[in-house]
Amino acid sequence: MDIERFVADCVAANAEANAQAAVNEVLARAVSTPGAVLAALGAPEKAGLTILLESPTLTIFSATWTPQMNLMPHNHLMWANIGIYTGREDNLFWQRTPDGIRAYGADALFEKDTAMLPEEALHSVTNPLQRFTGGIHIYGGDFFNTARSQWNPETLAEEPSDGTRIREMFQRENQRLGLAP
Numbered sequence: 679m680d681i682e683r684f685v686a687d688c689v690a691a692n693a694e695a696n697a698q699a700a701v702n703e704v705l706a707r708a709v710s711t712p713g714a715v716l717a718a719l720g721a722p723e724k725a726g727l728t729i730l731l732e733s734p735t736l737t738i739f740s741a742t743w744t745p746q747m748n749l750m751p752h753n754h755l756m757w758a759n760i761g762i763y764t765g766r767e768d769n770l771f772w773q774r775t776p777d778g779i780r781a782y783g784a785d786a787l788f789e790k791d792t793a794m795l796p797e798e799a800l801h802s803v804t805n806p807l808q809r810f811t812g813g814i815h816i817y818g819g820d821f822f823n824t825a826r827s828q829w830n831p832e833t834l835a836e837e838p839s840d841g842t843r844i845r846e847m848f849q850r851e852n853q854r855l856g857l858a859p
């Protein structure tokens with residue numbers, strides 16, 4: 679897999695009329711050969727984000743989850759595509775109600791699977807396996823510089839979120855497991 683070529687293909691697809699679906703086609707093609715993605719990005723050894731593209735209209739990164747890592751409910755405020763190249767990522771979907779957010783659905787993503795989340799989606803993520811999970815995450819906007827929300831996993835209180843908070847969460851997870859931050 680040629681990462682530069684992959685990013686260029688995503689940028690081109692993002693210019694199409696149905697950008698999210700077009701980008702997802704590129705993503706699905708990439709993760710259809712997960713071994714090639716793994717060879718290009720390296721086998722995950724800690725929780726982390728490797729940014730492949732940051733632009734006002736498109737953000738692409740690989741995200742690696744430690745064994746049994748959890749990520750609290752959060753929104754993106756832009757469409758999001760996820761493609762898994764190793765391990766498994768379980769998604770729990772939430773919706774706003776008059777009494778706060780409530781879980782209403784789930785999707786288990788395995789190697790080679792992709793998911794297309796709409797702009798209003800709200801999800802929490804778990805790696806249920808006792809090994810690392812790796813996925814390519816693509817967002818139809820400037821993911822790291824957008825003020826978004828996350829929800830406390832126990833109280834479900836809404837809190838501000840952004841790229842800095844997400845990075846801190848990954849660092850804490852690595853510290854918890856005694857891995858380099």
Ligand SMILES: [Fe+2]
Pocket residue numbers: 752753754758801
């Ligand atoms: Fe997310």
